[in-house]
Amino acid sequence: xxxxxxxxxxxxxxxxxxxxxxxxxxxxxxxxxxxxxxxxxxxxxxxxxxxxxxxxxxxxxxxxxxxxxxxxxxxxxxxxxxxxxxxxxxxxxxxxxxxxxxxxxxxxxxxxxxxxxxxxxxxxxxxxxxxxxxxxxxxxxxxxxxxxxxxxxxxxxxxxxxxxxxxxxxxxxxxxxxxxxxxxxxxxxxxxxxxxxxxxxxxxxxxxxxxxxxxxxxxxxxxxxxxxxxxxxxxxxxxxxxxxxxxxxxxxxxxxxxxxxxxxxxxxxxxxxxxxxxxxxxxxxxxxxxxxxxxxxxxxxxxxxxxxxxxxxxxxxxxxxxxxxxxxxxxxxxxxxxxxxxxxxx
Amino acid sequence: xxxxxxxxxxxxxxxxxxxxxxxxxxxxxxxxxxxxxxxxxxxxxxxxxxxxxxxxxxxxxxxxxxxxxxxxxxxxxxxxxxxxxxxxxxxxxxxxxxxxxxxxxxxxxxxxxxxxxxxxxxxxxxxxxxxxxxxxxxxxxxxxxxxxxxxxxxxxxxxxxxxxxxxxxxxxxxxxxxxxxxxxxxxxxxxxxxxxxxxxxxxxxxxxxxxxxxxxxxxxxxxxxxxxxxxxxxxxxxxxxxxxxxxxxxxxxxxxxxxxxxxxxxxxxxxxxxxxxxxxxxxxxxxxxxxxxxxxxxxxxxxxxxxxxxxxxxxxxx
Ligand code: SF4
Ligand code: SF4
Numbered sequence: 318x319x320x321x322x323x324x325x326x327x328x329x330x331x332x333x334x335x336x337x338x339x340x341x342x343x344x345x346x347x348x349x350x351x352x353x354x355x356x357x358x359x360x361x362x363x364x365x366x367x368x369x370x371x372x373x374x375x376x377x378x379x380x381x382x383x384x385x386x387x388x389x390x391x392x393x394x395x396x397x398x399x400x401x402x403x404x405x406x407x408x409x410x411x412x413x414x415x416x417x418x419x420x421x422x423x424x425x426x427x428x429x430x431x432x433x434x435x436x437x438x439x440x441x442x443x444x445x446x447x448x449x450x451x452x453x454x455x456x457x458x459x460x461x462x463x464x465x466x467x468x469x470x471x472x473x474x475x476x477x478x479x480x481x482x483x484x485x486x487x488x489x490x491x492x493x494x495x496x497x498x499x500x501x502x503x504x505x506x507x508x509x510x511x512x513x514x515x516x517x518x519x520x521x522x523x524x525x526x527x528x529x530x531x532x533x534x535x536x537x538x539x540x541x542x543x544x545x546x547x548x549x550x551x552x553x554x555x556x557x558x559x560x561x562x563x564x565x566x567x568x569x570x571x572x573x574x575x576x577x578x579x580x581x582x583x584x585x586x587x588x589x590x591x592x593x594x595x596x597x598x599x600x601x602x603x604x605x606x607x608x609x610x611x612x613x614x615x616x617x618x619x620x621x622x623x624x625x626x627x628x629x630x631x632x633x634x635x636x637x638x639x640x641x642x643x644x645x646x647x648x649x650x651x652x653x654x655x656x657x658x659x660x661x662x663x
Numbered sequence: 664x665x666x667x668x669x670x671x672x673x674x675x676x677x678x679x680x681x682x683x684x685x686x687x688x689x690x691x692x693x694x695x696x697x698x699x700x701x702x703x704x705x706x707x708x709x710x711x712x713x714x715x716x717x718x719x720x721x722x723x724x725x726x727x728x729x730x731x732x733x734x735x736x737x738x739x740x741x742x743x744x745x746x747x748x749x750x751x752x753x754x755x756x757x758x759x760x761x762x763x764x765x766x767x768x769x770x771x772x773x774x775x776x777x778x779x780x781x782x783x784x785x786x787x788x789x790x791x792x793x794x795x796x797x798x799x800x801x802x803x804x805x806x807x808x809x810x811x812x813x814x815x816x817x818x819x820x821x822x823x824x825x826x827x828x829x830x831x832x833x834x835x836x837x838x839x840x841x842x843x844x845x846x847x848x849x850x851x852x853x854x855x856x857x858x859x860x861x862x863x864x865x866x867x868x869x870x871x872x873x874x875x876x877x878x879x880x881x882x883x884x885x886x887x888x889x890x891x892x893x894x895x896x897x898x899x900x901x902x903x904x905x906x907x908x909x910x911x912x913x914x915x916x917x918x919x920x921x922x923x924x925x926x927x928x929x930x931x932x933x934x935x936x937x938x939x940x941x942x943x944x945x946x947x948x949x950x951x952x953x954x955x956x957x958x959x960x961x962x963x964x965x966x967x968x969x970x971x972x973x974x975x976x977x978x979x980x981x
Contacts, residue, residue: 339877339885342927346887346918349926354917365925371932372925375939380884381874383827383842385849386867386955389768390748391946398942420829431772442747446941502829502842511833537788541826546873547866549981551897553826556792589899623916628899648908650915 326508328466329410329456334403335365336422338415339376340578347623348581349414351607352460354621358475358614359467364406366399373402379417383542389428390442393435396425397443397451404452411454412463416496416577419459423503426457457506459499461576461606465508465516468523477615479525483639488527492570493517494561494584496577497537511535517574520606524613526572533564539587540579555594558587562599572634573603581605586628602634603627618642620650682729687971690732695740702733706880707933717922718930725886728971731872734879735956738949748947756854756954760813763851764805773844775837777802783831783841789824796824798831798841805844817852823863853951856958862981868959869978871952882931882939887913887920 333356341349356363366374378395381387399422403411413419429436440451464471472479480489493514500507500514509515512535518528539557544550561584565573575581585603592598604612604627611622612631618624618640624631625647635642682690682701690698706724709716724730745753755763764770777799784790784799801822804812816822825845832840849858849867858864874884892903905912913920918927931939943949963973 337926337929339883342883342918342929343885343887344890346913346927347916350917353926371923371935372929373931373935374925375882375931375935376878376884378878378884378943381878383846384870384874384884385846385853386871386875386948386951387943388748388752388850388947388951391943391948394942394946395939398938428768432768435768442945443942446945447938449938497828497830501833504833535830537826537828537830539788539826541789541828543823543863543866543870544826547870547978547981548894549979550863550866553789553792553824555897557788557826560788560791586895586898586902589902590897593897620915621917623912625901626905626912626916628902630901648904648912650911 326458326462326506327456328458328462330466331361332408333361333363333410333412333458333460333463334406334408334454335363335460336374336377336399336411336413336415336418337365338413338418338578339380340417340582341414344582345578345605345623345626347611347621347626348578348605348607351611351616351622352414352464354616355464355471355607355610355614359470361463363412364403364408366402374399377413377415377418377421379415379421380542380546382421383417384546385543390439392421393425393428393439394442394446396422397439398447398449400452400454401443401449403454409455411457412460413457414460414578416459416499417579419457420498420502422457423506426453427503429453459516459576461499461516462508464606464610465519468520471610471614472523472525476524476610476613478613478638478640480521480609480613480638481525482637488525489571489634489637490529490569491521491526491572491574492529492531492534492565492568493521493574494534494538494577494580496575496580499576517576517606520610521574524609529565529568529570531565531568531570533561536561536564538577538580538583540583545579545583554583555587555590558583559591559595562588562591562601565601566599570601571637572609573601574606574609575603576606578605589628600629600633602629602631604631604634612638612640615640617646619646683723683727686728687732687969690729695736698729698733698736702729703933712922715919715922715924719921721881721921721930722888725881725888726872726876730876730880731971731974734872734876737879738952738956741944741949742953745950746945746947748945749950752854752947752950756851756950759810760817760851760855761808761810763847764808764813767847767851769840769843770805770847773840773847774802774805775839777806777837777839779803780836782834782836783839786834787831788828789826793821793824796821798825798845801845801848802839802841805848814857817848817855817857818860818864820861820863822849822852823861823866850951853958854954856954859958859962865962865977866981868955869974871955872974873978875952878943879940880936882936887928
């Protein structure tokens with residue numbers, strides 16, 4: 318078995334420290350909040366940094382690191398500080414909400430494996446910088462790994478809807494787009510490796526859908542850090558999204574499923590740019606794995622899942638599955654008790 | 664929902680209001696400690712909203728000349744007595760590029776050998792978009808130990824085309840890490856000032872103040888107010904509606920825009936921010952930030968524009 322096909326990843330059963338994601342927090346906040354809601358539903362113990370009302374959690378520096386303005390030593394220290402906060406709260410498992418964070422945490426973890434003297438150095442620097450000690454975690458798993466582990470439990474015990482056409486029970490055709498930094502940077506740390514990654518495909522199957530292959534399934538979404546975030550470079554991002562859309566179109570996908578914050582934003586929002594540029598409307602609903610789980614769990618599409626933050630309308634997919642929604646609530650925040658009524662511990 | 668989101672915040676001080684509207688030239692006369700204290704006072708001004716505390720001035724501070732000038736002063740002060748990694752990066756920038764490849768923590772692990780098979784290039788999304796981009800050629804130059812070729816690469820536009828996706832990594836039979844190598848070379852290009860030779864390289868000054876400004880001041884590399892609909896016409900009209908109502912929508916969904924809390928948009932307490940800054944400082948990053956500042960200023964002077972105009976120019980060039 319080669320590294321790229323290994324599926325030996327251990328996903329711990331419980332106890333997760335969840336460093337939040339900059340991209341999710343800024344653009345798709347519900348995706349991150351739903352991670353915590355799902356973990357609550359499963360009765361898992363988790364913390365997102367902080368014993369009090371204020372967070373001790375910072376970003377992992379991933380965007381700065383891949384944006385080439387952060388030294389590797391600064392990244393090692395910032396991540397080591399997060400691990401120390403986790404250890405302080407009794408957590409040995411780190412479960413980042415973001416795919417790039419997952420790769421950054423894993424890269425730090427691997428560096429200590431390959432250069433043991435770095436452990437001594439970073440421990441010393443961390444003590445001098447903020448009086449903390451380096452505590453290497455037991456497991457680093459992405460939040461989608463945890464959902465993957467519990468995908469059947471969610472389907473059998475909690476989901477009110479299935480990923481099928483309500484009229485005839487036909488499994489909906491769903492393509493996946495696994496984040497590059499989940500499956501390509503450390504393929505042996507993903508479920509199924511870079512080429513046949515199962516982290517989303519497995520969820521699609523368990524939740525009733527049909528996972529559909531397409532030629533450019535593994536092509537990057539084009540987020541590219543400096544490519545999408547510095548405006549004059551964005552043509553690259555649009556071109557990558559177009560390439561994927563053209564490639565998946567013949568397979569008539571009814572939804573795109575993602576596990577990476579950047580991919581979810583690009584594949585959804587750049588469909589607008591593609592329409593403007595090419596005159597062609599794809600309008601393929603694009604959802605993160607937690608947004609899809611939230612919808613199938615019967616959580617409110619606007620008040621909890623936040624589909625109003627999407628560029629491509631999700632409502633046609635809801636109609637197909639038979640998930641009810643109240644269009645008057647699209648922009649109108651509801652009373653808190655309505656969210657609780659939707660079965661979510663708010 | 665009872666929570667209110669002030670659209671126009673008050674800094675509580677006429678002097679602070681004045682600082683917020685000043686450009687770099689006007690800010691120059693303000694002493695460092697006065698400027699930093701004023702910034703922190705404005706930033707930490709809070710309003711109780713139900714059980715949460717909201718910080719209504721953060722929106723006014725982010726991305727301003729005031730914030731950038733305050734950051735410059737803080738960075739400069741933190742480099743007065745260089746620590747171990749700061750001294751290392753200061754020394755490293757005077758060494759040949761070939762030395763860097765053998766000694767930089769990322770670069771020295773990134774390359775093993777190369778078969779010149781071109782698999783990296785064949786499936787690279789950047790090479791498919793930019794005709795002149797070829798990661799295999801970058802590996803070739805890095806392995807050549809030819810200083811002149813390396814300098815030429817560091818001054819090139821193509822160095823900045825990689826999307827840092829890592830698609831090449833699992834495909835390379837030599838287990839090379841091109842993503843890491845390229846990022847490491849970009850870091851070196853900036854330390855040496857070679858990035859000024861390319862449009863894409865010069866954008867790094869804007870990147871430093873966008874992501875670096877967010878990290879340094881808000882402990883998060885992206886701030887939800889950065890992703891405006893004006894800056895992202897590619898995101899379409901529904902996103903514009905969402906972003907226009909972002910405080911209410913984020914709160915509704917359980918996030919914490921400019922407020923205490925644990926998820927998106929949260930304001931971390933000053934102690935957390937201080938710890939983060941000390942980690943960044945110990946890791947040597949500020950040497951790069953200071954270099955970017957000095958070089959941008961030189962470049963701006965050469966073309967007769969202010970540093971604020973330069974910042975805005977490099978952000979939109981390309
Ligand atoms: S895939 Fe690896 S071995 Fe082949 S050209 Fe690229 S770097 Fe060299
Ligand atoms: S990491 Fe860079 S060089 Fe490698 S495939 Fe992605 S864009 Fe190409």
